[in-house]
Amino acid sequence: MIPTHYFLVLSAILFTIGVLGVLTRKNGITIFMSIELMVNAVNLTFLAYARQFHQTHGLIFVFFIMAIAAAEAAVGLAIFISLFHHRDTIDVDEANLMHW
Amino acid sequence: MTLHPLLEPGWVQAILPELILSAGGMLLILVDAFLPRIKGILAPLALLLFIAAAWAEALISRGGIYFGGTYEMSPITALFDLTFLLAGMLAVLFAREYLERENMEGGEFYALLLWGTVGMMMMAKGLDLLLIVLGLEILSICIFVLVGYNRRAPVSNEASLKYFLMGAFATGFILYGTALFYGATQSTNIGVMTRWFSGAQSTPLLTVAFVLLMSGFGFKLALAPFHPWAPDVYQGAPTPVAGWLSVAPKAATLIALVRLFNAMGPMLPKVSWMSMVAALSTLSMIVGNAVAIVQRDLKRMLAYSGIAHVGYMTIAMLTVRDDSVAAITVYTIVYALMNIGAFGVVSLLTKNENDPHTLDDIAGLGFRRKFYGFALAICMFSLSGLPPTAGFIAKFYIFKTAIESGHTTVALVGILTSITSVYYYLRVVYYLYMKEPAEGSTPAMFGGIFATGALTIAIIGILGIGIFPAQLFQAAGNAARILLRQ
Numbered sequence A: 001m002i003p004t005h006y007f008l009v010l011s012a013i014l015f016t017i018g019v020l021g022v023l024t025r026k027n028g029i030t031i032f033m034s035i036e037l038m039v040n041a042v043n044l045t046f047l048a049y050a051r052q053f054h055q056t057h058g059l060i061f062v063f064f065i066m067a068i069a070a071a072e073a074a075v076g077l078a079i080f081i082s083l084f085h086h087r088d089t090i091d092v093d094e095a096n097l098m099h100w
Numbered sequence B: 001m002t003l004h005p006l007l008e009p010g011w012v013q014a015i016l017p018e019l020i021l022s023a024g025g026m027l028l029i030l031v032d033a034f035l036p037r038i039k040g041i042l043a044p045l046a047l048l049l050f051i052a053a054a055w056a057e058a059l060i061s062r063g064g065i066y067f068g069g070t071y072e073m074s075p076i077t078a079l080f081d082l083t084f085l086l087a088g089m090l091a092v093l094f095a096r097e098y099l100e101r102e103n104m105e106g107g108e109f110y111a112l113l114l115w116g117t118v119g120m121m122m123m124a125k126g127l128d129l130l131l132i133v134l135g136l137e138i139l140s141i142c143i144f145v146l147v148g149y150n151r152r153a154p155v156s157n158e159a160s161l162k163y164f165l166m167g168a169f170a171t172g173f174i175l176y177g178t179a180l181f182y183g184a185t186q187s188t189n190i191g192v193m194t195r196w197f198s199g200a201q202s203t204p205l206l207t208v209a210f211v212l213l214m215s216g217f218g219f220k221l222a223l224a225p226f227h228p229w230a231p232d233v234y235q236g237a238p239t240p241v242a243g244w245l246s247v248a249p250k251a252a253t254l255i256a257l258v259r260l261f262n263a264m265g266p267m268l269p270k271v272s273w274m275s276m277v278a279a280l281s282t283l284s285m286i287v288g289n290a291v292a293i294v295q296r297d298l299k300r301m302l303a304y305s306g307i308a309h310v311g312y313m314t315i316a317m318l319t320v321r322d323d324s325v326a327a328i329t330v331y332t333i334v335y336a337l338m339n340i341g342a343f344g345v346v347s348l349l350t351k352n353e354n355d356p357h358t359l360d361d362i363a364g365l366g367f368r369r370k371f372y373g374f375a376l377a378i379c380m381f382s383l384s385g386l387p388p389t390a391g392f393i394a395k396f397y398i399f400k401t402a403i404e405s406g407h408t409t410v411a412l413v414g415i416l417t418s419i420t421s422v423y424y425y426l427r428v429v430y431y432l433y434m435k436e437p438a439e440g441s442t443p444a445m446f447g448g449i450f451a452t453g454a455l456t457i458a459i460i461g462i463l464g465i466g467i468f469p470a471q472l473f474q475a476a477g478n479a480a481r482i483l484l485r486q
Helices: A004-024 A028-053 A057-087 B016-034 B036-060 B075-102 B107-125 B129-147 B154-185 B190-199 B204-221 B229-236 B239-245 B248-264 B273-293 B298-315 B322-347 B370-384 B390-404 B408-434 B449-467 B470-485
Strands: B064-066 B071-073
Touching: A004 A028, A004 B154, A028 A057, A028 B154, A057 B129, A057 B154, B016 B036, B016 B107, B036 B075, B036 B107, B071 B075, B071 B107, B075 B107, B075 B239, B075 B248, B075 B322, B075 B449, B075 B470, B107 B129, B107 B248, B129 B154, B129 B239, B129 B248, B154 B190, B154 B204, B154 B229, B190 B248, B204 B248, B204 B273, B229 B239, B229 B298, B239 B248, B239 B298, B239 B322, B248 B298, B248 B322, B248 B470, B273 B298, B273 B408, B298 B322, B298 B390, B298 B408, B322 B370, B322 B390, B322 B449, B322 B470, B370 B390, B370 B408, B370 B449, B390 B408, B390 B449
Parallel strands: none
Antiparallel strands: B064 B071
16 A cells, blocks of 8 residues: 555645745636645645545545635636736736735 | 434524525525516615524524534624624625615625625534635635626726635645644544644644644735735725625634634643744734835725734734633624724725725815714724724723733734824824815715614724623623633
8 A cells, every 4th residue: 555645745745836836827827727736735635644544534525625626716717707808818917906 | 324413403593594694695696686676675685684694693593512513503603603794784784885886786795795604604613624614715705706796897806816816825725734634633623633632742744734724814814924915905895895804704714713722722832833823913913003004095004904903813812711712702893893884984985996095085074974974083093992992992901811821022012003003093083074175086975874874883883892891791701711611
């Protein structure tokens, strides 16, 4: 059996890639994809622990996280479309109407 | 295996407020879709639903733990739920005339407020990290839509985009923190975690989990240094939404954090986690108050003042005791009244939503529209913490509990920054009563019976709690003792 910490290291790497993506990318959709990567890294962590503990608890959590991510994606894409109507771009650096 | 044992007798009563609000939201959307001619009843209907939920919360629900140890009804959850309902009601009252003026009233606006309240109730009552996260997400998704509700205004879109990206990012951190807590404690149930923490040693994994969770919740609370989204989002959001958003989600997050900190209680003296929280709190108070001084846009000023106020509330969480939890409870109630009231008066200014609402817009308002000016002045006195308003007693109690638990330095920073804050709050009062409006530049005020009613509630609440605080503090104290005894 593959040891649990292999999965944990992999998910930590995926999570970090996601965070870096959010911080460096400019395109709204790409940022959102990076966030999805973070969420999926979390799913992997839950699954690895659930397998180690022989529990269904972590597995159920994953289902809920997938539902949350789907709902977020639906609203998020609507927001991007609405922004695109006004600006013809979803580059987040262009979203600068307000500054302090 | 059956699902039967999960549903204890009395579970319907336990979630009756949530059921009323969820079904009511759907009803509102259906009324709007099929009976567009009676659009005028949407807001009164939403109010009625909030009142029905409050009635269910206060009179029908009985204390206890339901759904297999994952859902708790107790006096403290009732107090917080009533705060959420109060915030929702004030938001509906201010939104009614605002939406009419902007010509965008719709059933979904009120429905989203109702559903957001359900999410907050789940956060307050959830005894499992799964339920807390789920409640947070229900709330967040409602907020994403509400912030961008004014689709024709580019600022509203932009605010929605910023809140969406930041919120989803923060959710990622909260989820990862939850996953690591699950890995360390083998459970996501707060009750099981409490037992686990009472005998456990700290590990680096736990510290990482705590930092991730705290940064995620820090985003949601707009604690510095996770605050930069707040001013932009409040400025761009429809003003009644901004008022609601600046209060209710923060209250829900605070009660969830109190629960979590309480579960970790036995471990906290062995680790330095709370000094991180103290640093966040100190930074929030300093950044919030310092930047608010230079703001001329009222909504942005209130946003920075909100960052400072969360800093004050976080002081009381450094040591979870019954009187500190009571102080947080009272503070959230008072903050709901005064902040939604202040945003409410700003929402009455008839202006293009894309333009900032500056101090010049309210110059001389105290003489033009006496009641609105008076209400804004009362809210400002209360926010700055001057007696005899409720803001004073709430702040006093926070600093008192902080000093009694030995957090003198943080409390001192709080008191000093709070004194500084008087400057920018009273500047608003100065503009209201002592500044001549520039010729023809002041916007009209558009308000009717709904806004006046909401402001009356806010004023009575602020002065009532300020002059007769004993009963509320006693109720909050008793509730907190029951929460902490478990």
